[in-house]
Amino acid sequence: MSPALPRSTTRPRPRLVAVSNRVVHPRGAARGGGLAVALLDALRERGGLWFGWSGQIAERPDGRATETVAGEIRLVTVDLSSSEHEDYYNGFANRCLWPLFHLRLDLTTFDPRHYEGYQRVNRRLAYALHPMLQEGDQVWVHDYHLLPFAEALREQRASQPIGFFLHIPFPVPEMLTALPHHRELMRSLFSYDLLGFQTEADVQRFRDCVCREFGGQLRGNSITAFGRTLTARAFPIGIDAREFAKVAESPAARLEFQRVRENRKDRTVIVGVDRLDYTKGIPERFRSMECLLDRYPDTHGQVELLQIAPTSRGEVPEYMAIRRELEQIAGNINGRYAQLDWEPIRYINRPLGRRQLAGIYRASQIGLVTPLRDGMNLVAKEYVAAQNPADPGVLVLSRFAGSAQQMQAALIVNPYDNTAVADALQTARYMPLEERRQRHAELMRGLLRDDADAWRESFLEELQRCSLQRAEAGPPTAQAA
Numbered sequence: 001m002s003p004a005l006p007r008s009t010t011r012p013r014p015r016l017v018a019v020s021n022r023v024v025h026p027r028g029a030a031r032g033g034g035l036a037v038a039l040l041d042a043l044r045e046r047g048g049l050w051f052g053w054s055g056q057i058a059e060r061p062d063g064r065a066t067e068t069v070a071g072e073i074r075l076v077t078v079d080l081s082s083s084e085h086e087d088y089y090n091g092f093a094n095r096c097l098w099p100l101f102h103l104r105l106d107l108t109t110f111d112p113r114h115y116e117g118y119q120r121v122n123r124r125l126a127y128a129l130h131p132m133l134q135e136g137d138q139v140w141v142h143d144y145h146l147l148p149f150a151e152a153l154r155e156q157r158a159s160q161p162i163g164f165f166l167h168i169p170f171p172v173p174e175m176l177t178a179l180p181h182h183r184e185l186m187r188s189l190f191s192y193d194l195l196g197f198q199t200e201a202d203v204q205r206f207r208d209c210v211c212r213e214f215g216g217q218l219r220g221n222s223i224t225a226f227g228r229t230l231t232a233r234a235f236p237i238g239i240d241a242r243e244f245a246k247v248a249e250s251p252a253a254r255l256e257f258q259r260v261r262e263n264r265k266d267r268t269v270i271v272g273v274d275r276l277d278y279t280k281g282i283p284e285r286f287r288s289m290e291c292l293l294d295r296y297p298d299t300h301g302q303v304e305l306l307q308i309a310p311t312s313r314g315e316v317p318e319y320m321a322i323r324r325e326l327e328q329i330a331g332n333i334n335g336r337y338a339q340l341d342w343e344p345i346r347y348i349n350r351p352l353g354r355r356q357l358a359g360i361y362r363a364s365q366i367g368l369v370t371p372l373r374d375g376m377n378l379v380a381k382e383y384v385a386a387q388n389p390a391d392p393g394v395l396v397l398s399r400f401a402g403s404a405q406q407m408q409a410a411l412i413v414n415p416y417d418n419t420a421v422a423d424a425l426q427t428a429r430y431m432p433l434e435e436r437r438q439r440h441a442e443l444m445r446g447l448l449r450d451d452a453d454a455w456r457e458s459f460l461e462e463l464q465r466c467s468l469q470r471a472e473a474g475p476p477t478a479q480a481a
């Protein structure tokens with residue numbers, strides 16, 4: 001890793017221009033999750049602009065941007081037409097890139113119309129943002145919806161440093177190359193100066209793709225291909241663990257804590273919290289619960305899985321299917337094991353408030369986070385941050401979550417192995433207090449060190465370093481085909 005840049009006391013920090021699919025107003029930031037909070041902190045600190053889709057669908061959008069000012073921050077949004085929303089967002093982003101990057105080739109739809117819509121929206125958004133850019137800005141683009149965004153900005157002769165952070169995993173070369181447009185998309189990534197990934201493994205897969213498929217050349221963290229050089233590094237995203245621990249002790253969270261515990265006396269509560277998504281391994285988790293009940297009769301009447309899974313991307317057929325599947329599995333398991341005053345699985349299919357969630361995490365003796373594949377998974381981090389350090393719960397975490405790289409003091413499991421997950425749950429139930437405290441303290445140290453501030457600052461410092469390097473090397477050129 002390269003040494004940190006000395007913080008200049010005389011030179012002002014560059015203005016930040018953040019770009020993401022959705023823009024979240026500061027008032028709704030808590031609901032928008034960790035990314036919204038981390039971006040807003042950076043924007044408040046240095047002033048700046050957050051640009052993206054308004055979340056509105058207009059039949060015939062006029063292409064004009066709407067601006068809201070919140071303190072030092074300008075929020076600038078554009079609407080999408082219903083066909084843009086269908087092709088760019090539901091189509092290419094969520095029915096092609098999302099499943100492919102999560103290794104679900106079986107759920108991946110390749111539709112040239114979706115791809116054209118995706119390119120068109122990226123270009124339209126980039127062209128709308130370009131006149132608002134100022135010399136010296138740092139542009140930070142987020143996630144798989146916007147892979148070609150920098151290329152479209154460069155077409156407009158934008159010369160600002162542009163960084164990109166991928167929140168989801170980067171796939172293995174065999175998967176990526178199944179995408180008919182993979183060359184074009186990979187080439188467009190080389191219009192960025194800095195690419196950030198969640199884990200070292202993601203960086204390695206990116207390098208493998210570029211070197212094997214496009215003759216890329218490596219030099220330290222730099223990689224050259226398509227006639228351009230960029231920096232590719234891991235920046236594991238963190239949460240504001242200190243603040244989340246406070247939320248878990250707030251009056252609203254305490255109330256929720258009491259509600260959970262009072263109703264369940266000394267029953268073990270296992271909590272799962274996920275957007276309802278096929279990557280999160282929820283059916284497999286229910287099967288593991290069934291396996292726990294089969295293998296360990298002392299769990300009957302004594303253990304409950306509380307699964308909170310609000311619907312997401314509800315217009316996409318694969319998401320409708322997973323919803324039906326879950327209801328069916330939960331129904332079968334409950335039908336088989338429930339007693340008059342107890343059901344093994346409680347499944348809540350609507351969103352809860354953040355404080356409520358924090359209280360539930362703290363009231364649950366086990367946090368069960370078992371995605372089949374996940375860029376990072378912030379729920380694992382939130383569960384740990386919400387615990388009472390004197391009597392903490394145990395985190396059972398999938399080896400396929402990016403967070404497992406940093407959270408080795410959790411009980412690490414293979415989510416496909418129902419028996420192993422059931423055994424880990426039983427181990428967690430009977431784990432001695434001293435061991436729980438030690439594991440929690442170790443996890444918490446990591447969360448406090450690698451928090452949201454550290455993530456953001458390390459990315460933006462690296463982006464500044466990249467732009468200084470580029471200034472020395474001369475202006476950007478149109479890239480080679």
Ligand code: GDG
Nearest residue numbers: 033034167237275310351352353354374375376377378379
């Ligand atoms: C992507 C990547 C990466 C969930 N239900 C409720 C609720 N949530 C909040 C959680 C957490 C967030 O949503 C989910 O974050 P994750 O990281 O677990 O997952 P993705 O949404 O898939 O996020 C992922 C992340 O980007 C960041 O880079 O870690 O790998 O897939 O904060 O608490 N929040 C509230 N009510 C709910 O019912 N308030």
